Amino acid sequence: MRLHVLIPLRWSDFDAYAHVNNAEMLRILEEARIQAFWRPDEGIGFDTAILDGRPGAETIGLIARQEVEYLAPIPYMRSPIDIELWIGRIGGASIEICYEMFSPEGVTPRTLFTKAATTLVMVAAKSGRPVRITDSLRAVWEPYVEEPVRFTKRG
């Protein structure tokens, strides 16, 4: 089971080659991740969106690693990019979030632009120490666990 998040591109995501810039790509993935896993202010959102990201929250999610494969350059288009997210692994204090970024819904043929993964470690805001993922978080997320994204371009 995967989550689908639609993220509109911005003109400012594009660099002097008229492609989505490699660093902006991570901003777009970040936005998808926040919609998928952070508690919305208005109470409407994905079931999985239960982390508390407000400044002042006791536990924060720090990014430990990211890996991105850029499979095709993304040209400017106005329809939102279609991002599939799932969880590749739930560890003691960390989760691995996996992404596949596709052309907008309805565009054929469907193109896979990007594959990526982010490892997020839960830490106590004050001490910076890892915090065990609770059973209730685990229960909410487990339906979305599947095989981690398979990278093919590692050296």
Place this chain on the structure above:
Amino acid sequence: MRLHVLIPLRWSDFDAYAHVNNAEMLRILEEARIQAFWRPDEGIGFDTAILDGRPGAETIGLIARQEVEYLAPIPYMRSPIDIELWIGRIGGASIEICYEMFSPEGVTPRTLFTKAATTLVMVAAKSGRPVRITDSLRAVWEPYVEEPVRFTKRG
């Protein structure tokens, strides 16, 4: 043998947690990579800086993959970050650029904030087809080839 590039941070690199944002990190690495490998406009720069990145160049470098390990959050500081770069591998049409990002020169103890790698594929601007790395490029870069960065946080 490694290259050293000093990159000043910007206030706008910091996010609402007052750390360098994970995506901005790639902008900073990008800047180091450009200084290390792209031909400067004024003719002064690293020996390795011989790629032609101008719009209109026949061959362009596309990013095929990136991997980043965030080892310690980077607080605001005004002295430039000290980035070591080297080449992990020269393939037929691609190179792997490796980075270690350290605290500014003179700060003790020296902190390793980030490890990263970027795979760059040379392609013909018009056709998008991979272009073989010439012997002369290879000769310039070979002194900077050493073991690829060793990642420790892969799942």
Place this chain on the structure above:
Amino acid sequence: MRLHVLIPLRWSDFDAYAHVNNAEMLRILEEARIQAFWRPDEGIGFDTAILDGRPGAETIGLIARQEVEYLAPIPYMRSPIDIELWIGRIGGASIEICYEMFSPEGVTPRTLFTKAATTLVMVAAKSGRPVRITDSLRAVWEPYVEEPVRFTKRG
């Protein structure tokens, strides 16, 4: 008559004070302006969206000036910001685009966060010379001309 464009914020728009960064504000206005005035790729959009922004277009719009008044800091929220746009003036080769940026639809009381204006000059891509705005462009845009935004914080 005004145009309404809804722009979702991104987490990366926020700076270390947890407010939308002053520069990111212009990226958000830029996005609204593009949706309002540039021709969409799919043929669906505002009547006013008739400029051709593709690389290779004969005429491009260069920004000559911008003015922004930041009336209230924008906190993180997930519902899209509600941006009203209109045209303050159509000159020989330029238009002044005016903006008022409000809290998301349905939020009460409605807050005016930002007032802004952008002067856009049409120039020939090759020569860089100003290009007269055609009568047909003028006819499409005239219904959206009203008093320019009134700034109150000039020194």
Place this chain on the structure above:
Amino acid sequence: MRLHVLIPLRWSDFDAYAHVNNAEMLRILEEARIQAFWRPDEGIGFDTAILDGRPGAETIGLIARQEVEYLAPIPYMRSPIDIELWIGRIGGASIEICYEMFSPEGVTPRTLFTKAATTLVMVAAKSGRPVRITDSLRAVWEPYVEEPVRFTKRG
């Protein structure tokens, strides 16, 4: 008397037209402003750099308005942009910072790319209320007060 701040551009400042993006321009001005007016972490910097910008500071500077005139597009170049800053006006709780952004030192002819002004209001971090600029701040800044930047493109 003016301050001179040199800011290196980044490749990511450039947009799909291969010019410094209009919003990135404000990030560059922000960086110059911080170097000119915020206290450096290491105790070395301009005399004028006495504001405390750390999270947790009692008084923070909020941006009330900005105005920018884009006089010439900025092409990619590796030498740092030369930014002149001065103070256009010191009010009760606010200052107006003025900028002129020039081509790198030594490049002839010298080009004026951008003129800009930022109004900064000092407010108490907790209450958000304006805070009077102290006589000691005023004394430090007064030598840098001259005529505000003269804008010529207002409608």
